[in-house]
Amino acid sequence: MNNNVVAKKIDKLGWIYIQNKKILMARSYNKSTFYIPGGKREAGESDQAALVREINEELSVDLMHDSIVLFGEFSGQADGKAQGVVVNIRCFTADFSGELKANAEIEEIAWLTYADRHRCSVVSVQVLNALKEMRLID
Numbered sequence: 001m002n003n004n005v006v007a008k009k010i011d012k013l014g015w016i017y018i019q020n021k022k023i024l025m026a027r028s029y030n031k032s033t034f035y036i037p038g039g040k041r042e043a044g045e046s047d048q049a050a051l052v053r054e055i056n057e058e059l060s061v062d063l064m065h066d067s068i069v070l071f072g073e074f075s076g077q078a079d080g081k082a083q084g085v086v087v088n089i090r091c092f093t094a095d096f097s098g099e100l101k102a103n104a105e106i107e108e109i110a111w112l113t114y115a116d117r118h119r120c121s122v123v124s125v126q127v128l129n130a131l132k133e134m135r136l137i138d
Helices: 046-061 114-119 122-133
Strands: 009-016 022-028 068-079 084-093 107-111
Touching: 009 046, 009 122, 022 046, 022 122, 046 084, 046 107, 068 122, 084 122, 107 114, 114 122
Parallel strands: 009 084
Antiparallel strands: 022 107, 068 084
């Protein structure tokens, strides 16, 4: 193995939405793992614009721009990728309008608790750990 190879990094944005001490999570078609809804920026897009677009595409709701607040950043092994491929997810909270429903590549949305962390991606578990520590989820 060539030790000079720089590990690939995937940069993503995620939306943390909590209701009744449960977090909204998404699962794509042909995947078994749940993750924080969101996605990647397109060229020239701000974090907020990309997050609004991705959440609308995945969950059919409109995030309210003036309510978007940075929650934190989390990094870990990317789900379903070669060892050493790291995903970095910058997470935000925000209010929304519309009705939540799975759309595009999303097959299922679910309200999960800390006890469901075995069903989630590595980085999503880090988010769940932080939310549990802050007593925001059960």
